[in-house]
Amino acid sequence: MDLTNKKFLICDDSLLARKKIKDIISSMGATEIFEAYDGEQAVSMYKINKPDITFLDIIMPKKEGTDALEEIIAFDPNAKVIMASSVGTQSYLAKAIEVGACNFLQKPIDSDELIKVLASVLGGEK
Amino acid sequence: MFTQFFGNFLVNNGYITSAQLLKALKEKSSAKLKLGTLAINSGYMTSAQVEKVHTMQSQMDKRFGDIAVELGFITEEQVTSLLSTQKLDYLILGQVLIDNKILTNSDFEKAINSYKNEFSLEDNDFIEHTNKKEKELIKSYFNFNDSDSSKLEICYIELIIKNLIRFIGDDFSVCKIDTSEFNGDMIVSQSVVGKFETTSIITGDKQALIDFSKRYSGEKITELNEYVEASLSDFLNLHNGLFTVNISQNENIELTLTPPETNKIDSSIIKNSFTIKASYSFGDIKFAFTL
Numbered sequence: 001m002d003l004t005n006k007k008f009l010i011c012d013d014s015l016l017a018r019k020k021i022k023d024i025i026s027s028m029g030a031t032e033i034f035e036a037y038d039g040e041q042a043v044s045m046y047k048i049n050k051p052d053i054t055f056l057d058i059i060m061p062k063k064e065g066t067d068a069l070e071e072i073i074a075f076d077p078n079a080k081v082i083m084a085s086s087v088g089t090q091s092y093l094a095k096a097i098e099v100g101a102c103n104f105l106q107k108p109i110d111s112d113e114l115i116k117v118l119a120s121v122l123g124g125e126k
Numbered sequence: 127m128f129t130q131f132f133g134n135f136l137v138n139n140g141y142i143t144s145a146q147l148l149k150a151l152k153e154k155s156s157a158k159l160k161l162g163t164l165a166i167n168s169g170y171m172t173s174a175q176v177e178k179v180h181t182m183q184s185q186m187d188k189r190f191g192d193i194a195v196e197l198g199f200i201t202e203e204q205v206t207s208l209l210s211t212q213k214l215d216y217l218i219l220g221q222v223l224i225d226n227k228i229l230t231n232s233d234f235e236k237a238i239n240s241y242k243n244e245f246s247l248e249d250n251d252f253i254e255h256t257n258k259k260e261k262e263l264i265k266s267y268f269n270f271n272d273s274d275s276s277k278l279e280i281c282y283i284e285l286i287i288k289n290l291i292r293f294i295g296d297d298f299s300v301c302k303i304d305t306s307e308f309n310g311d312m313i314v315s316q317s318v319v320g321k322f323e324t325t326s327i328i329t330g331d332k333q334a335l336i337d338f339s340k341r342y343s344g345e346k347i348t349e350l351n352e353y354v355e356a357s358l359s360d361f362l363n364l365h366n367g368l369f370t371v372n373i374s375q376n377e378n379i380e381l382t383l384t385p386p387e388t389n390k391i392d393s394s395i396i397k398n399s400f401t402i403k404a405s406y407s408f409g410d411i412k413f414a415f416t417l
Contacts, residue, residue, distance in 0.1 A: 013385055014363075015356035016343050059363075061385045087367035089383065108364075 001119055003030040009051035010035050011042035011068070012084060013060045017107060021055055021084075024111045025118075039063025043071045046079070053121060054081045055105070058089040058096070066096050073100040080121050084109070127260050127287050128247065129216035130404075131267055133299030135241050142228055144405070150222040151297040152407035154215075161190045163221050164208040165200060166235045173231035175199045215296060260284055268302055278417045279400055282324075282369060286413055289365045290404055294341045298406040308401045308414050311335060312350055314358040315391045318366050320381035326366055327391055327399065327414040328358050334409025359386035 008030055010018045018035050025033065034049050036042040038061040046054060054072065058065040065083060072079050083096045083104040093104050103117045133151065136142045142150075162180065165171035171179075171194065179193045191205040220238065223229040229237070241247070245263050264283050270276040287300060310329030317325045330338065332350050339357035340347050347353045363386055370381040399414035 014360050015352050016345070016360055017356075059383050059385055086363060086383075087371055089367065091380075 001028055001115065001122070003028045003118075006030060006053060006122075007032040007049060007051040008034065009042070009045055009049060009054040011037075011039075011045070011055060011060065011065070012057035013037050014057070017057065017084065017109065020109050021114065024109070024114050028115075037061075039065060039068040042068040043075075046072050047075055050076070052080065053118070054079065055084055056081050056101070057084045057086075057107075058092045059086070064092075066092055066099060069096055069099050069101055082117055082121060127284075127291070128263065129219055129296065130287055130291075130298060130300045131245075131263060132216040132241055133219060133405075134301045135244070136223075136229075136237055137299070138301075139237070139240065141233055141237050142223060146223070146226075146228050147299060148405060148407050150219055150226065150228070151299065151405075153222045153226075154218050154297055160221060161194075161205070161208060162231065163217055163224065163234070165194070165204075166231060167217055167220075167238055168204075168208060170200045170204050170208070173235040176231050275417055278322075278373070279415075281372065282415055282417060283402065285369055285372065286365060286402075287404075289361070289368070290411075293361065293364070294338060294411075295406070298404045298411075300402055300404050303401050303403045303412065305397050305399060305401050305414070307403075308396050308399070308412055310412060312354060312358065312388065313391050314355065314362060314386055314388050315395075316359070316362045316366055316386040317384045318370055318381050319384060320370075321379045322381075322417070324415055324417050325391075325395055325399075326362055327396065328362055328411065329414075330411045331409055334406070334411055337408035338406070338411050355388050359388070362386055 003025055008025055010021050010033065012018050022033055034045050034051060036045045040062040042056060056065045056069055069081055072081060081101045083093060083101045084107055085093055085104055086107045096104065102121050105114060105117055133147045137144055137147050162176040166173055166176060179190055179197065182193050183190060194200045195202055195205060220229065220234050224231060224234055245266055247259065261280050261284055264280050270280055290298060308329065311332040312335055313327060313329040315325055315327040317323060335354050335358065336347050336350060339354040342357045342361055343353060345353055363383065366383055370383065373379055373381060395416060396414055399416050401412065401414045403410045403412045
């Protein structure tokens with residue numbers, strides 16, 4: 001899977017989580033990678049950069065991931081957003097999928113799992 | 127988990143010093159368990175018998191088990207069962223202390239029997255790591271009563287210890303500390319809200335936090351920077367996530383995590399917290415929590 005021409009937005013208040021995702025997609029050719037560290041920034045960065053794929057953490061400062069997701073989907077109904085869920089936040093996933101998230105990843109992020117989810121999202125499956 | 131308390135038991139009862147414990151914990155990972163130590167722990171041989179066999183080993187080229195059987199101290203079946211025993215972590219700690227001549231075999235025999243008696247532990251408890259026994263050990267060690275809040279505190283401590291073992295390493299001992307000792311060079315906190323609220327806080331001295339973070343993240347960290355902050359936050363988040371899941375499943379209570387924060391904790395919260403420290407070979411990591 002070549003991610004060279006894709007734009008990514010990684011939204012997570014954890015530097016380590018952002019770095020993990022960034023390292024994996026960079027190794028697959030991604031070069032246009034934007035980062036946001038709270039829910040408000042996630043929405044504003046999406047509107048400015050219009051990424052092809054967004055990774056969105058659920059618990060973030062200033063605005064929860066599910067609230068940021070609602071705003072992103074309202075702005076762009078075709079947004080491809082992958083929710084990142086920690087242990088203890090799985091209950092939010094049902095709402096996220098209902099609002100319009102196209103897939104989810106369990107944290108800590110596993111690189112094989114991330115690749116599988118990316119493949120399914122970029123392949124158009126939900 | 128029993129190792130984490132055995133280390134402090136040795137210190138608290140004057141067998142070794144804190145410095146000796148930390149050094150032994152550091153060496154523990156590369157130590158090899160000897161048959162004599164296993165035999166004492168299982169009650170098959172006394173420390174005096176083990177010493178006699180060791181003396182004879184210096185005089186003849188024979189294995190420990192063979193000499194012990196010839197002298198009638200132990201049977202061949204017992205030797206076989208000892209050899210197949212799973213490596214017991216706390217015994218390795220004991221072995222390191224014996225090898226470094228900090229403890230004698232006799233001291234070790236006395237200490238291990240006292241430890242087992244004080245906390246009503248049996249050999250199977252060490253092998254099977256039964257949840258119930260671990261909770262009872264924590265309850266006894268920290269003098270908790272049978273109240274509902276104590277049960278939550280016991281669950282919380284048990285999970286902290288397990289997560290430290292799993293994500294950082296098992297080379298530590300744990301003990302309660304006074305709230306006045308709860309200070310450090312970076313403080314990260316997170317609250318869990320819902321039917322009840324709890325705030326968890328982690329801190330430590332600069333180098334301890336750096337080494338903790340290096341182990342947790344696998345990153346090359348040399349300063350007290352955003353990677354340390356992220357590691358502490360992630361560890362707390364992971365721990366609290368697991369705690370909320372455990373409580374939700376067992377008690378049918380909904381709980382929610384808030385984002386971790388750095389250096390924003392009120393000192394009054396710490397004064398009302400339960401505070402413990404995990405003493406690793408690289409330094410102390412301190413935890414405070416309110417329940």
